[in-house]
Amino acid sequence: MALLENIQNNHAAFLETLKHRFLDEQREFALKKFFHFGFPTKKDEEYKYTNLREITEKNYNFFPKEAHTISKEQIAELHLGEEFFDWIVFINGQLSKELSKISIENVELLSFNFALDDPKHKDVFDQYFNKIADQELAFTNLNTAYCKQGFFLKVPKNVVIEKPIHVFYISQNQDQNTVYNTRNLLIAEEGSKIEVIESHHNFDESYVFTNSVTEIFTAKNAKADWHKIQNDSDTSYLVDHTFAKQERDSLTTVNTFSFGGKLVRNNLDFIHNGENINSFMNGITIIDGEQLVDHHTAVHHKTPNCESYQNYKGIYKGKSHGVFNGKVFVDKIAQKTNAYQQNNNILLDEGASIDTKPQLEIFADDVKCSHGCTVGQLNEDALFYLRARGISKKEAQAMLLFAFANDAMENIDIEPLKVKISKLLAEKLEVDMEFEDIY
Numbered sequence: 001m002a003l004l005e006n007i008q009n010n011h012a013a014f015l016e017t018l019k020h021r022f023l024d025e026q027r028e029f030a031l032k033k034f035f036h037f038g039f040p041t042k043k044d045e046e047y048k049y050t051n052l053r054e055i056t057e058k059n060y061n062f063f064p065k066e067a068h069t070i071s072k073e074q075i076a077e078l079h080l081g082e083e084f085f086d087w088i089v090f091i092n093g094q095l096s097k098e099l100s101k102i103s104i105e106n107v108e109l110l111s112f113n114f115a116l117d118d119p120k121h122k123d124v125f126d127q128y129f130n131k132i133a134d135q136e137l138a139f140t141n142l143n144t145a146y147c148k149q150g151f152f153l154k155v156p157k158n159v160v161i162e163k164p165i166h167v168f169y170i171s172q173n174q175d176q177n178t179v180y181n182t183r184n185l186l187i188a189e190e191g192s193k194i195e196v197i198e199s200h201h202n203f204d205e206s207y208v209f210t211n212s213v214t215e216i217f218t219a220k221n222a223k224a225d226w227h228k229i230q231n232d233s234d235t236s237y238l239v240d241h242t243f244a245k246q247e248r249d250s251l252t253t254v255n256t257f258s259f260g261g262k263l264v265r266n267n268l269d270f271i272h273n274g275e276n277i278n279s280f281m282n283g284i285t286i287i288d289g290e291q292l293v294d295h296h297t298a299v300h301h302k303t304p305n306c307e308s309y310q311n312y313k314g315i316y317k318g319k320s321h322g323v324f325n326g327k328v329f330v331d332k333i334a335q336k337t338n339a340y341q342q343n344n345n346i347l348l349d350e351g352a353s354i355d356t357k358p359q360l361e362i363f364a365d366d367v368k369c370s371h372g373c374t375v376g377q378l379n380e381d382a383l384f385y386l387r388a389r390g391i392s393k394k395e396a397q398a399m400l401l402f403a404f405a406n407d408a409m410e411n412i413d414i415e416p417l418k419v420k421i422s423k424l425l426a427e428k429l430e431v432d433m434e435f436e437d438i439y
Helices: 002-016 024-037 072-078 112-117 119-128 138-146 380-387 393-409 415-428
Strands: 086-091 094-101 108-111 149-155 165-171 178-188 193-202 208-218 223-231 236-246 251-260 263-272 278-287 292-301 307-316 321-330 338-347 353-362 368-376
Touching: 002 024, 002 138, 024 138, 086 108, 086 149, 108 112, 112 119, 112 149, 112 178, 119 178, 138 178, 138 208, 138 236, 149 165, 149 193, 165 178, 178 193, 178 223, 193 208, 193 236, 208 223, 208 251, 223 236, 223 263, 223 415, 236 251, 251 263, 251 292, 251 415, 263 278, 278 292, 278 393, 278 415, 292 307, 307 321, 307 353, 307 393, 321 338, 321 368, 338 353, 338 393, 353 368, 380 393, 393 415
Parallel strands: 086 165, 149 178, 165 193, 178 208, 193 223, 208 236, 223 251, 236 263, 251 278, 263 292, 278 307, 292 321, 307 338, 321 353, 338 368
Antiparallel strands: 086 094, 108 149
């Protein structure tokens, strides 16, 4: 395995460049665990349908060149019509202050690397860093060992951030395959509110492998939403692990919109730590060619009177492959749990495929839990109905597919994001239609 050998041969040099005194021991321990487990293979149940050899058999540069030629105009093209948003731009692993726009006050918002270098943040990292990330997973251990790029945000008690923050991760001007271990840490203290949008962009023909870990802590009566836009090139790989821990009366949403990237694996874990918690996980996937998108979700209901909703929609064209494995765990103490999980998929071409496996493990007796999945083609009767009214076949298909995906966008509070997702859907469906044309 080229990547594994690459790490083994250079890990001492890697660690030497990542000296942060209060993380050194964690990095060493994580690296030992990574070498112990190695990369998962198809023999591992969690990767039964996802072959990572395309990623792991390549060599990568762990030290990307910092020089770039990204302009403000190029960043503007990536925006969502978000002139009134804030945004933070990372290029080749480095924070670009001149291309970022941050106007919010009364919060601690830093690049992850800067936060690690500031001794006053040691207590915060001791309390939160790596506390909910699964330390039995190879990719999270690799990330812990080598992370320095990323986004750190702490929202104080009762502070409401009115403007969404868009975090851009961009790779450009690299002449070798490059790996990025990005790390995000979001802390929403009691009564606070925050919305974050995250997107990755590879501007080179060389391959980029992004190994990302995000930890979200939502305190009592707080609200934290994280939206992932995955619309990268076919020279991009993304393995993403997101962990969200919620306290009582909190609400957390993670929306994942997967439209591009050669291989994308999303791992999402929600942990309940109090009553009256609401968790929302929504996803829309539309891919083509030989792309693969794999969603693995888990909700850990550990306390009574909580609700979780998972709604994932997939549209697969060409020879693309989708995977969905959604788990819901309900502990014995977690009475009055309401857990909903649904995965619906449409295969537009004969070569497209989906492996879907919803799972429930319930140890409480007073719960409302449901799960289900569907795999099929477009409804021929509905298609005929639209065709009979003078609508072309292509536009009729697009209208049905828009309607199919729409309910996975219902809880997006950011209107420009809704519009952006609808435009991406139209682009992927190869039709000249706007969201407003249909509804």
